[in-house]
Amino acid sequence: xxxxxxxxxxxxxxxxxxxxxxxxxxxxxxxxxxxxxxxxxxxxxxxxxxxxxxxxxxxxxxxxxxxxxxxxxxxxxxxxxxxxxxxxxxxxxxxxxxxxxxxxxxxxxxxxxxxxxxxxxxxxxxxxxxxxxxxxxxxxxxxxxxxxxxxxxxxxxxxxxxxxxxxxxxxxxxxxxxxxxxxxxxxxxxxxxxxxxxxxxxxxxxxxxxxxxxxxxxxxxxxxxxxxxxxxxxxxxxxxxxxxxxxxxxxxxxxxxxxxxxxxxxxxxxxxxxxxxxxxxxxxxxxxxxxxxxxxxxxxxxxxxxxxxxxxxxxxxxxxxxxxxxxxxxxxxxxxxxxxxxxxxxxxxxxxxxxxxxxxxxxxxxxxxxxxxx
Amino acid sequence: xxxxxxxxxxxxxxxxxxxxxxxxxxxxxxxxxxxxxxxxxxxxxxxxxxxxxxxxxxxxxxxxxxxxxxxxxxxxxxxxxxxxxxxxxxxxxxxxxxxxxxxxxxxxxxxxxxxxxxxxxxxxxxxxxxxxxxxxxxxxxxxxxxxxxxxxxxxxxxxxxxxxxxxxxxxxxxxxxxxxxxxxxxxxxxxxxxxxxxxxxxxxxxxxxxxxxxxxxxxxxxxxxxxxxxxxxxxxxxxxxxxxxxxxxxxxxxxxxxxxxxxxxxxxxxxxxxxxxxxxxxxxxxxxxxxxxxxxxxxxxxxxxxxx
Numbered sequence: 001x002x003x004x005x006x007x008x009x010x011x012x013x014x015x016x017x018x019x020x021x022x023x024x025x026x027x028x029x030x031x032x033x034x035x036x037x038x039x040x041x042x043x044x045x046x047x048x049x050x051x052x053x054x055x056x057x058x059x060x061x062x063x064x065x066x067x068x069x070x071x072x073x074x075x076x077x078x079x080x081x082x083x084x085x086x087x088x089x090x091x092x093x094x095x096x097x098x099x100x101x102x103x104x105x106x107x108x109x110x111x112x113x114x115x116x117x118x119x120x121x122x123x124x125x126x127x128x129x130x131x132x133x134x135x136x137x138x139x140x141x142x143x144x145x146x147x148x149x150x151x152x153x154x155x156x157x158x159x160x161x162x163x164x165x166x167x168x169x170x171x172x173x174x175x176x177x178x179x180x181x182x183x184x185x186x187x188x189x190x191x192x193x194x195x196x197x198x199x200x201x202x203x204x205x206x207x208x209x210x211x212x213x214x215x216x217x218x219x220x221x222x223x224x225x226x227x228x229x230x231x232x233x234x235x236x237x238x239x240x241x242x243x244x245x246x247x248x249x250x251x252x253x254x255x256x257x258x259x260x261x262x263x264x265x266x267x268x269x270x271x272x273x274x275x276x277x278x279x280x281x282x283x284x285x286x287x288x289x290x291x292x293x294x295x296x297x298x299x300x301x302x303x304x305x306x307x308x309x310x311x312x313x314x315x316x317x318x319x320x321x322x323x324x325x326x327x328x329x330x331x332x333x334x335x336x337x338x339x340x341x342x343x344x345x346x347x348x349x350x351x352x353x354x355x356x357x358x359x360x361x362x363x364x365x366x367x368x369x370x371x372x373x374x
Numbered sequence: 375x376x377x378x379x380x381x382x383x384x385x386x387x388x389x390x391x392x393x394x395x396x397x398x399x400x401x402x403x404x405x406x407x408x409x410x411x412x413x414x415x416x417x418x419x420x421x422x423x424x425x426x427x428x429x430x431x432x433x434x435x436x437x438x439x440x441x442x443x444x445x446x447x448x449x450x451x452x453x454x455x456x457x458x459x460x461x462x463x464x465x466x467x468x469x470x471x472x473x474x475x476x477x478x479x480x481x482x483x484x485x486x487x488x489x490x491x492x493x494x495x496x497x498x499x500x501x502x503x504x505x506x507x508x509x510x511x512x513x514x515x516x517x518x519x520x521x522x523x524x525x526x527x528x529x530x531x532x533x534x535x536x537x538x539x540x541x542x543x544x545x546x547x548x549x550x551x552x553x554x555x556x557x558x559x560x561x562x563x564x565x566x567x568x569x570x571x572x573x574x575x576x577x578x579x580x581x582x583x584x585x586x587x588x589x590x591x592x593x594x595x596x597x598x599x600x601x602x603x604x605x606x607x608x609x610x611x612x613x614x615x616x617x618x619x620x621x622x623x624x625x626x627x628x629x630x631x632x633x634x635x636x637x638x639x640x641x642x643x644x645x646x647x648x649x650x651x652x653x654x655x656x657x658x659x660x661x662x663x664x665x666x667x668x669x670x671x672x673x674x675x676x677x678x679x680x681x682x
Binding site: 061062063065088092093094095096097100101103105108109110111112113114115122123126127158160174 | 577578579580582583584585586587588589590591593598601602675676677678
C-alpha cells in the first residue's frame with residue numbers, strides 16, 4: 001500500500017508492537033496486532049482486561065503514557081499515511097479532527113473544573129478558531145444531537161452534575177464534534193447501568209447511520225457487540241487470536257478462547273443450563289507462556305500448543321484464527337452453536353478454505369467427552 | 375455562598391474575644407514591671423509611678439482591665455503605649471512596611487516556586503527534577519538566620535550590590551533581599567507541592583482526553599493540567615500570606631526592617647501590653663480573613679466544592 005493511495009483503507013493497523021518497560025520487566029502489551037477498518041464499518045475489538053485492546057487504541061491516538069509505554073514497531077496507516085512517523089504537529093492535527101476517542105469512565109475523562117459546555121466548545125475554538133458565541137451555539141447543537149435534555153440550560157453545568165449516561169453523551173459529543181472519520185470507543189458502556197448501556201449503544205448506532213465514520217468498538221462485553229459490529233477481532237495477551245465477520249463468530253467460533261467467551265454469556269436458548277467460565281487467569285504480560293499464550297487455560301491444549309506459537313491462520317475469505325487446531329474447533333462449534341443464531345457459514349465451508357501453513361494433526365480431540373457432558 | 379461568608383465572619387467574633395483575652399492574660403503573666411521598664415535601671419519616682427498605674431488602670435483586676443481595653447478596641451481606639459505613643463500610630467508605621475515585605479516574599483514564592491515546580495513535575499525523574507528537589511531540600515534545611523546573614527554579608531557587604539540594611543521608609547528595591555530570605559522556605563514548599571500535584575495529575579484521564587481532543591501540548595498543560603494542580607498550592611499560598619503578614623522577627627531583625635515583627639519583639643521586651651495585644655489581635659484577624667479567602671478561592675478553582 002503506497003502512502004496516500006486512494007484505495008488505502010480508512011485505517012490500517014499493521015503488525016503493531018507496544019511494550020511497557022516496568023520494574024518487573026518488559027510487558028508486551030501489543031504484540032503484532034493488525035486490523036483494518038473501512039469507511040462506515042464497525043470493528044469490535046474483544047478481549048479481557050490486559051489483552052491489549054485499549055493499548056492498541058491508545059497507540060492509534062498517540063496517547064500512550066511514555067514512559068513506561070513505547071510503540072516499538074509496526075505501522076498505523078490513516079488513509080495510507082503512517083501516523084507513527086508523523087511530526088508532533090501533524091499528529092495533533094489528526095487527533096480530534098480525523099480520529100477521535102470516547103473513553104470508558106466519563107467522570108474521570110472529563111475535566112472536573114470546566115463546564116461541559118466549555119469542554120465541547122473548546123473543540124470548535126481550538127480547531128476551527130470560532131468565536132466564543134459561535135462555538136457555544138455549535139456546542140448546544142451537539143448536546144441536542146446526543147439527546148441531552150434542556151441542552152441550552154445545561155451548557156454551563158459541570159461534569160459532576162450529570163448522570164453517568166449523560167456524561168457519556170457529553171463525551172460522545174466531544175468526540176464527534178468535528179465529524180471525525182474514525183471514532184474509537186473504548187468500553188463506552190462498561191461503567192454504566194444496563195438500561196443506560198442500551199441507550200448509549202442506540203445513540204452510537206444512530207450516529208453511525210447519520211455520519212459515515214468508521215467505528216472501533218472496544219469492549220469485553222459480547223452482548224454489546226452483536227447488533228452493532230460488522231466484524232470482530234478477539235484479542236488475547238497482546239495478540240489477535242481470531243478475526244471474523246460478526247455473524248460467523250457468533251455462529252461458529254474458530255478459536256477455543258472465543259468459544260469459551262461465547263459459552264460464558266447467558267443465552268435465552270440455553271436457559272437452565274450452567275454458565276461456564278474460562279478457567280484460570282489471563283497471563284501476566286511480562287511472563288507470557290511459551291507456545292500459544294492461551295495454552296494453560298485451553299481445555300484442548302496439546303504438546304504442540306506448549307512449544308510452538310501458532311501464526312494467525314487465514315481460514316476463509318476474511319477469517320483468521322491463531323489456533324493450531326482451528327479446523328477441529330470449527331467442526332466442534334459448528335454443531336454446538338448451530339442451534340443458536342442462524343449459522344450462515346457451514347463449518348465445512350470455512351474448513352475448506354485454503355492457505356494454512358501447518359498440517360493439522362487429526363488426533364486432537366481429547367476434551368470432546370468432557371464438552372459433551374455440559 | 376453569601377450566607378456561608380456571613381457565617382464565617384460571625385465565627386470570627388468568639389475567636390477575636392478568645393484570642394485577645396488569652397494574649398491579655400499571658401502578657402500580664404510575663405515577669406517584669408512595665409513602669410519599672412520605662413525608667414531603665416533606676417527606680418521610678420514613686421509619685422509618677424503611682425500616677426501612671428492609675429492612668430493605665432494597672433491597679434484594677436485583670437478582667438476590668440480587659441473590659442477597658444475591649445471597649446477601646448471596639449471604637450478603634452487601641453490605646454496608648456506606656457511610652458506615650460498611640461498604638462494606632464505605631465500600627466500605621468509598621469504594617470505598611472510588613473505588607474510590602476510580605477508581598478515581595480509572596481511574589482517571589484509565586485514567580486519561582488510555581489513555574490519551577492511545574493517543569494519539575496512534567497519531567498519527573500529527569501535531571502531537572504532531581505536538581506530542584508535537592509536544592510529545595512538544601513534551602514529547607516538552612517535556618518533563616520544563617521541564610522539571612524550570609525546573603526547580607528555576601529551581597530550587601532562584600533559585593534556591595536545593595537544596602538545591607540533597609541533604610542528609612544523601606545523602599546521596595548531594598549526589600550528584595552529580605553523578601554527573598556523571608557520567602558525562601560515557602561518557595562521550596564510551593565515548588566515541591568506544585569511538582570507533586572502536577573506529576574500526579576499529568577497522568578489523569580482528563581489530561582489524556584485533552585490530548586486526544588487534539589489540543590496543543592501548551593494548552594493541555596496550562597488550561598487543563600495547571601488549573602487542577604493549582605488547588606492545593608493556592609491553599610498553601612493563602613495560609614502563607616497570613617503568616618507573612620505576621621512579620622518575620624528574625625528576617626526583620628537581620629535587615630533592620632521597621633515592620634510588625636520588629637515592633638512586636640520590642641514591645642514584648644518592654645512589656646507593652648497595649649501594643650502587643652493590639653498587634654496580635656490584628657494579626658489573628660488577618661489570619662482568619664486569609665483563611666476565609668483561601669476557602670472561597672478553593673470553591674472558585676474547584677466547582678465540585680460548594681458552600682451552603
